[in-house]
Amino acid sequence: MSQLRQLRAEEAEGLGEAAKCLTKLGLTVNQARVYIALLRLGSAKASEVAKESGVERAETYRALNRLGELGLVRASVLKPTCFIPSPPEEGISRLLETYSDRLRKMREMALEAVSLLKAEQRQPPRHAALLELVVGRRRAFRKALDMINKAKVEVDCVTSGYGLKRAAKGGILDAFEEATGRKVNVKLISEVIEANLHEAKLFIEVAEFKHADQLNAFLLLVDDAEALVGVTIKEDTALDTEDHIELWTNSGFFVKAMKQFFEKAWSEAVDVHTRLDKLRKNKSEAKQ
CATH class of the missing domain: 3.30.870.10 (Endonuclease Chain A)
Structure with missing residues (x-):
């Protein structure tokens, strides 16, 4: 097992089933823990989320920012800033929309890549018995x-x-x-x-x-x-x-x-x- 895979496996140990599902959907372990902590708290300051999730405060801020970009978390405009989780149905739907948009862009890039690579091809590939x-x-x-x-x-x-x-x-x-x-x-x-x-x-x-x-x-x-x-x-x-x-x-x-x-x-x-x-x-x- 590679060091990266081993590290991820160690990080995932002790996660609940909900958090494991979120990691399978593409969230990091910290992002999953932070989102679930927010669901439990309803709304909270970053320090409260860090305490509830067990994630270091600096990592909690990074996770909250990324979750906001993905549409799973919203921040209040008043100070001190409170973070509010999107309802699970809405949050997962937004997460899938993000991936769908990314997949669409990748498909467009793939078509462009094929066109560019064909332009680089000088000779047809030789037939080889495989x-x-x-x-x-x-x-x-x-x-x-x-x-x-x-x-x-x-x-x-x-x-x-x-x-x-x-x-x-x-x-x-x-x-x-x-x-x-x-x-x-x-x-x-x-x-x-x-x-x-x-x-x-x-x-x-x-x-x-x-x-x-x-x-x-x-x-x-x-x-x-x-x-x-x-x-x-x-x-x-x-x-x-x-x-x-x-x-x-x-x-x-x-x-x-x-x-x-x-x-x-x-x-x-x-x-x-x-x-x-x-x-x-x-x-x-x-x-x-």
Whole structure:
């Protein structure tokens, strides 16, 4: 842990839940303590706020000035100066407005930065084969969504039965729908079972869909240019597990090999409607 992070962690020790929330919203520990002290006092002089908050007087003045700039504190015009806290709803709303304005300015600066940097670029970047380990299902889904959202021609996907449920839950279904709206050809192979019939019927609407038995791997190919590959260790619908690793690459050799694997699997897979008919028949026979 860096010295700065360690210092912040030490400062945060002993904070109440309200103060911790404020620090997560961007206030410093001292600013959070001062604002909460003011809420308790209603209105007070700086010396009283310092005593209530446990923050040194000089730091209390600095915190009050900054809180005033953020709209969380107002100062009386009469002497001695008293400080009044904005009501929590109003204060947090003003804090968010400040950040929204800052974000808007950063976006404007970002556009200008991109334009200036492009002007500095003399040669297009050389293509290099890259490998990236993606740890955790949430990160893997973010990577997959980013790939699908950039697709221009084709998306090929293989996932397990419970992987299909996770895909619907994690946004892949919506991403497929948007891709098909852009005229991207989406192909999907998954194991259709009783547990994922609802999700399977949804994916039928947004992809060419085939069934294959006993799948325990995940594969995503986009535009024959990049691949995301993983093996399912634990079959469940959880998205937050860190016990999951996938490999992303733009290596032409690797992507070509995965494309050949997908095409073979596609040729051997069963049309999803045939699979659904079989499941319905099995269910009907079981009732008899």
